[in-house]
Amino acid sequence: MSINELRKGQLLCSKPYIGDPFFERTVVLITEHGKNGTEGLIINQPIEIENPEDIGFIGAFTRSFYRGGPVANNRCYYIHNQPQLLPDSEPLSEDIHFGGDPEVLEQLLNSFAIDKASIRFYIGISGWEPGQLQREIEENTWFIEDARPFSWVCGESTEHLWHDIIKDKGHPYTMYAKGPINPDLN
Numbered sequence: 001m002s003i004n005e006l007r008k009g010q011l012l013c014s015k016p017y018i019g020d021p022f023f024e025r026t027v028v029l030i031t032e033h034g035k036n037g038t039e040g041l042i043i044n045q046p047i048e049i050e051n052p053e054d055i056g057f058i059g060a061f062t063r064s065f066y067r068g069g070p071v072a073n074n075r076c077y078y079i080h081n082q083p084q085l086l087p088d089s090e091p092l093s094e095d096i097h098f099g100g101d102p103e104v105l106e107q108l109l110n111s112f113a114i115d116k117a118s119i120r121f122y123i124g125i126s127g128w129e130p131g132q133l134q135r136e137i138e139e140n141t142w143f144i145e146d147a148r149p150f151s152w153v154c155g156e157s158t159e160h161l162w163h164d165i166i167k168d169k170g171h172p173y174t175m176y177a178k179g180p181i182n183p184d185l186n
Contacts, residue, residue, distance in 0.1 A: 003133060003134045003137050003144075005144070006030060006033050006038070006133075006144055007030065007033060008030050008031060008032065008033060008090075008091075008092045008093070008098075009029070009030060009091075009092035009093030009096060009147035010030050010144055010145060010146060010147050011027055011028065011029060011030070011043075011144070011145040011146075011147070011148065011165070012027070012028040012030065012040060012133075012142045012143075012144060012145075013026075013027050013028075013142065013143055013144075013145050013162065013165045013166070014026045014027075014141065014142060014162070015140050015141055015142060015143060016166070018141050020141075022070055023042075023126075023141075025044075025162040025163075026042045026044060026045065026162065027042070027043050027044045027145075027161045027162050027165060028040040028041065028042050028043070028069075028126055029041050029043045029079065029092065029096070029153060030092070031077075031090075031092060031098050031125070035130060036130060037127060037128050037129045037130045037132070037133075038127065038128040038132075038133045039125055039126065039127045039128075040069070040125070040126050040127075041066075041068040041069065041077060041079065041122045041125060041126065042066065042067055042068055042069055042122070042126055043066065043120075043122075043153055043154075043158060043161065044066075044158045044159055044160075044161040044162055045066055045067040045159075046064070046065070046066050046067075046158070046159060047065050047066060047067045047123065049063065049065050049123070052065070055076050055123070056076070057106045057109065058076050058078075058105075058109070058121055060109075061109045062116065062121060064116075064120075064121070065121050065122065065123050066120065066121070066122045066123070066158075067122070067123060067124060068122030068123055068124040068125045068126065069122075069124045069125045069126030069127065070124060070126065071124060071125050071126065071127045072124055072125050073123055073124030074124075075123070075124065075125070076121055076122070076123055077098070077099065077121070077122045077123075077124075077125055078098075078099065078100075078105070078119055078120065078121050078122065079092070079096055079097065079098050079119070079120055079122075079150075079153070079154070080096075080097055080100070080114070080118055080119040080120070080150075081095045081096065081097065081118050081150040082097070082114055082118050082119070083097045083100075085104070085108055085113065085114055086099075086100030086101060086104055086105060086108070086114075087100060087101050087104060088100050088101045089101075092147070093147040093148075093149075094147075094149075095149055095150045096147070096149075096150045096153060117154075120153075120154045143169075145165060
């Protein structure tokens with residue numbers, strides 16, 4: 001699949017041993033792609049937040065956050081499968097929606113009207129300027145995967161998503177899924 005076929009809701013999966021410690025073994029959900037560049041959320045890096053209340057109202061409701069990317073890491077982003085509850089959310093795929101009215105979200109969280117399994121929070125976002133992601137794909141840094149359902153993207157074992165995708169690709173990728181992050185240390 002080429003950059004010209006990339007669209008919201010699809011996944012970027014880092015190729016094995018890309019040499020960038022921030023994006024090594026990551027899976028990125030595309031939230032925006034167009035002439036102004038590409039944005040997405042890393043979906044397989046859970047993080048610990050020492051003071052979640054510093055994140056604002058969202059921090060009072062969850063201690064479960066994920067690293068979305070290195071850009072705007074003072075902001076919280078969210079995906080969910082409840083567009084009927086969150087107006088102004090943007091569809092990324094059939095059952096994954098991005099953002100939505102933050103005031104409505106606060107009301108939903110305060111009244112426990114949204115299930116924690118229906119929403120996931122990310123700190124920061126990943127971004128590529130126009131042409132940058134095209135170059136990275138040509139350099140074999142990433143491959144593009146089809147959109148997956150919300151239950152897969154936000155399942156309980158998201159830390160293993162990269163391994164699952166690599167194994168599904170078959171030979172020769174299967175051996176990389178079993179290998180260390182840095183083969184020189186083996």
